[in-house]
Amino acid sequence: xxxxxxxxxxxxxxxxxxxxxxxxxxxxxxxxxxxxxxxxxxxxxxxxxxxxxxxxxxxxxxxxxxxxxxxxxxxxxxxxxxxxxxxxxxxxxxxxxxxxxxxxxxxxxxxxxxxxxxxxxxxxxxxxxxxxxxxxxxxxxxxxxxxxxxxxxxxxxxxxxxxxxxxxxxxxxxxxxxxxxxxxxxxxxxxxxxxxxxxxxxxxxxxxxxxxxxxxxxxxxxxxxxxxxxxxxxxxxxxxxxxxxxxxxxxxxxxxxxxxxxxxxxxxxxxxxxxxxxxxxx
Numbered sequence: 001x002x003x004x005x006x007x008x009x010x011x012x013x014x015x016x017x018x019x020x021x022x023x024x025x026x027x028x029x030x031x032x033x034x035x036x037x038x039x040x041x042x043x044x045x046x047x048x049x050x051x052x053x054x055x056x057x058x059x060x061x062x063x064x065x066x067x068x069x070x071x072x073x074x075x076x077x078x079x080x081x082x083x084x085x086x087x088x089x090x091x092x093x094x095x096x097x098x099x100x101x102x103x104x105x106x107x108x109x110x111x112x113x114x115x116x117x118x119x120x121x122x123x124x125x126x127x128x129x130x131x132x133x134x135x136x137x138x139x140x141x142x143x144x145x146x147x148x149x150x151x152x153x154x155x156x157x158x159x160x161x162x163x164x165x166x167x168x169x170x171x172x173x174x175x176x177x178x179x180x181x182x183x184x185x186x187x188x189x190x191x192x193x194x195x196x197x198x199x200x201x202x203x204x205x206x207x208x209x210x211x212x213x214x215x216x217x218x219x220x221x222x223x224x225x226x227x228x229x230x231x232x233x234x235x236x237x238x239x240x241x242x243x244x245x246x247x248x249x250x251x252x253x254x255x256x257x258x259x260x261x262x263x264x265x266x267x268x269x270x271x272x273x274x275x276x277x278x279x280x281x282x
Contacts, residue, residue: 001081001097001098002081002084002085002095002096002097002098003096003097003098005096006084006088006093006094006095006096007069007084009093010069010084010087010088010091010093011055011067011068011069012055013091013092013093014055014068014087014090014091015052016050016052016055016056016057016067016068016071017034017050017052019068019071019072019087019090020034020036020050020057020068020071023039023075023265024036024037024038024039024048026046027048027050032051032053033049033050033051033052034049034050034051034052035047035048035049035050036048036050038059038061038062038064039075039265039268039269040059040062040064040074040268041059041061041062041064041271042269042270042271043061047059047060047061048060048061055067055068057070057071068087069083069084069087070083072086072087075265075268076214076215076264077214077264078214078215082215111249112249112250114179114183115183115186115187115248115249115250116217116218116219116250117179118174118179118183118184118187118189119187119189119210119217119218119219119220119221119250120217120218121173121174121177121179122170122173122174122189122218122221123159123161123208123210123218123221125161125170125173126161126162126163126203126208126210126221127159127160127161128161129161129162129163129164129169130150130160130161130162131150133162133164135162135164135165135205135229136162138162138205138226138227138229139162139207139226141226141227142207142224142226142227143155143160143207146280157262158209158210158259158262158282159210159212159218160207160208160209160210161207161208161210162206162207162208163201163203163204163205163206163207163208163223164204164205165204165205165228165229166201166204167200167201167204168198168199168200168201169201170184170189170190170201170203171184171190171199171200171201174189174190181198181199184199185199186248186249187220187245187248187249187250187251188202188220188221188245188246188248188251189201189202189203189221189245190202202243202245203221203223203243205225205226205228205229206223206224206225206226206243207223207224207226208221208222208223209221209222209223209224209258209279211245211251211256211258212261212262213256213260213261214260214261214264216261217250219248219250219251219256220244220245220248220251220256221244221245222242222243222244222245222258222279223242223243223244224241224242224279225238225239225240225241225242225243242279258279258282259282
């Protein structure tokens with residue numbers, strides 16, 4: 001549990017106006033308070049008030065109210081500890097635990113953090129390949145077929161990338177970054193070779209769509225097949241159009257929805273969701 005002293009310090013050091021302005025760009029000063037359009041329900045006349053002195057928000061329309069912690073819980077769907085830790089990181093406050101976790105708790109936490117980190121590093125590498133790899137044009141052509149370019153806001157917001165046409169490009173990169181092949185295998189980035197030892201890249205010559213959870217962490221990937229380069233063309237069966245990460249300690253297919261992280265604010269503002277089938281449809 002997070003100590004009450006830490007929670008109080010987080011509340012004291014959090015700039016609630018700066019925090020809420022990220023989600024409520026209409027927020028303007030009115031007297032001693034700030035007023036804007038409520039992010040939790042649709043309205044045309046501002047009824048959402050924020051008082052910096054009290055560190056408190058209140059909507060006179062939908063009656064939502066609370067502190068900066070409450071706002072983050074409501075806005076981003078976080079638990080209380082997650083919201084406190086998020087704000088503590090923003091404010092540079094060290095988290096003080098009431099009790100010391102067991103060694104097993106610490107090992108499990110470190111293990112999960114390594115999985116998230118490996119996916120984050122892989123996503124950044126895929127993004128870089130989309131701009132720098134010699135075969136990037138095959139991915140760019142697929143984007144162009146959908147009316148997109150590598151510099152479009154949607155492409156950047158969804159962190160699209162390119163998995164190169166090689167067996168161990170990502171495997172080698174992860175090793176250089178200090179990740180063991182077993183970590184790559186556990187999160188579905190690498191697969192063990194059928195014969196002999198070693199691992200190979202699960203995603204090869206594909207346009208990559210990272211799957212991002214509500215906290216903004218990369219938890220899985222989906223890769224769309226691309227046209228083969230002439231020198232690599234195969235006479236065998238065509239590859240599946242999409243391959244997806246297998247389930248892992250940080251990814252359960254039935255509990256993740258592609259695009260939810262990017263759409264969460266619009267969903268709350270519009271109070272509706274449109275479900276579609278494919279990655280490009282999203």
